Amino acid sequence: GENVEQHPSTLSVQEGDSAVIKCTYSDSASNYFPWYKQELGKRPQLIIDIRSNVGEKKDQRIAVTLNKTAKHFSLHITETQPEDSAVYFCAARYNFNKFYFGSGTKLNVKP
């Protein structure tokens, strides 16, 4: 099976700074890596994803990088804003449609 580890568990940054969240996975067969954002009291929502044949993907202030050799992928948020404050989850898809999630990172952006 797959095992996903996520770090850090909490992250506090000043508004305007960058934030980086890192995840590692164990099984090289995993081929799809989404990131979800869960705001307080709301449902997890997909914010960005990357497939195993791509090394980097960007969407405005958010980017994800994937290193297949090292089996790790990271979420990068630039120019953070207070509305970026939330819990972020990484995930890896293994064996067709089975997803393994990290334990979450609580990001706090201080105004």
Added chain:
Amino acid sequence: EAGVTQFPSHSVIEKGQTVTLRCDPISGHDNLYWYRRVMGKEIKFLLHFVKESKQDESGMPNNRFLAERTGGTYSTLKVQPAELEDSGVYFCASSPSGSLTDTQYFGPGTRLTVL
């Protein structure tokens, strides 16, 4: 388009009682997943339906948990009898079939507290 809905949003029961959680996926989504998050830990896979069939139920903790999806529409997850360690937030997610299966749409979750 309505999103994934779950009912109830909260449930507080005593150990030994029975609870049934319901999930209504996005209309037309063949794939339906159940997950559980215990406080501070990962969102853990429980099982996956494709239409009314169980594709993978390897994450179900034990035989006190029973999931059904009769008719391939909504799904229920029954816990009988509930134990203290069953407490957590139960999420349902759905996705379409074919080449669009990647994106999962989550429901708001059901917070289950077993006393």
